[in-house]
Amino acid sequence: MSETIAPALLAPATSCGVFIIATPDRLAALQQLVAASGARLLGAVTPGNAAARLADQISLDLLLFDASSLAAGEAADVAIALAGSMAGRDCRIVTLLDVASIDAVAGPMFDAGATLLCNPSPTELAAALAGALAPGGTRLHDAAREREAERLRLLNEEVARLAEVLSQLAADPANGVRDRSSGYRGEPLAEPDPDPRAVRSTIRARRLRDQHFAPELFADPAWDMLLDLYAARLEGRRVSVSSLCIAAAVPPTTALRWIGTMHDAGLFGREPDPTDKRRAHITLTDRAAAAMRGYFRAAERAGLVPA
Incomplete structure (x- = not known):
């Protein structure tokens, strides 16, 4: 995420609360992005600690799940657990993945209504985050x-x-010929x-x-x-x-x-x-x-x- 993030793509200051799930090497960059958006960072944990931490989180507007650094099996397990824990909650989900984890993550994340980004650039990620954090009436126009x-x-x-x-x-x-009798007619x-x-x-x-x-x-x-x-x-x-x-x-x-x-x-x-x-x-x-x-x-x- 070395590319400079265009400030215009970031949401204005907002009271939305964001929770990050990512591997340690990805947490810092994602935390920086959330801070730049003006959102409140509610928590940032590794995938292994996500389930227990989310169970204690009462208020949550956006879940940012980065599966791109996980092995396929682990990514699938975390995605399934997150889809289950987010069911019935009014929370948007943005999921980052790579080509290798598409099959493992896409199914449960589709069911959870998540926005899926495959190998996004920093600008693409910033735009998705801004769109997810914008209030319903002022969502960014997505042509x-x-x-x-x-x-x-x-x-x-x-x-x-x-x-x-x-x-x-x-x-x-097609030839227009059919049996018009009132007797038995088989299924076409x-x-x-x-x-x-x-x-x-x-x-x-x-x-x-x-x-x-x-x-x-x-x-x-x-x-x-x-x-x-x-x-x-x-x-x-x-x-x-x-x-x-x-x-x-x-x-x-x-x-x-x-x-x-x-x-x-x-x-x-x-x-x-x-x-x-x-x-x-x-x-x-x-x-x-x-x-x-x-x-x-x-x-x-x-x-x-x-x-």
Whole structure:
């Protein structure tokens, strides 16, 4: 954290109370950051002492948990304990992690409603802290989140439209011929899933663009993650949080924010790893899978190659 923190990004003097959990080598820098924000430092402890100390802490506005220096197993245990102890408490959580600890920490921290920052710069960390400490009515304007919210709204509308089209196709075949008799009518056949190779081809075509244009020109993490999860569903594979972050083709912090947003929108689900209950896999909900199925079948019937 040697980079100078821009004062404009820090919150004004505030009475908010902050509690820090970090390894000894990280505590001093985080304490300095909290002091610069004008917040009150309620405590700063190492992960091993966090549970007992938090149990005695009655008032708490922000919990700052740094998992980036912890081994994956320890990070997972602390994250699970913190998620449990923070349940039902009106407390914001900012969690720092590195790429190696994403799978261990993301699941329980998502459940706790935490803001996740992967290898943040000091300026990014200061901005996240300022946003978390700002009063509800004076939160800092987050243009990136606003753009993502608008894109998610449009995505939700498209998912709903595709699901409706799929429902109509299943009930009424494309040729318009159906049995209108009043007798017994069997259940309509469900639209079949596409060949997973078609989905993978779409993903490869999207990544091919990155060899000729700057990747940020086509950044669309929501769609990239939907494609990856749908291909994995067809192949019977599980997708970890870190793997999905890679598929999103954006910085990990941005990908983690999108995963949380898509989960809140009912498009992504989470299921525990059967071999390690501390970890979680990301899945498509049935609603999202039905929309993806309808999209690929519609593209196939139109003779289009999805991009």
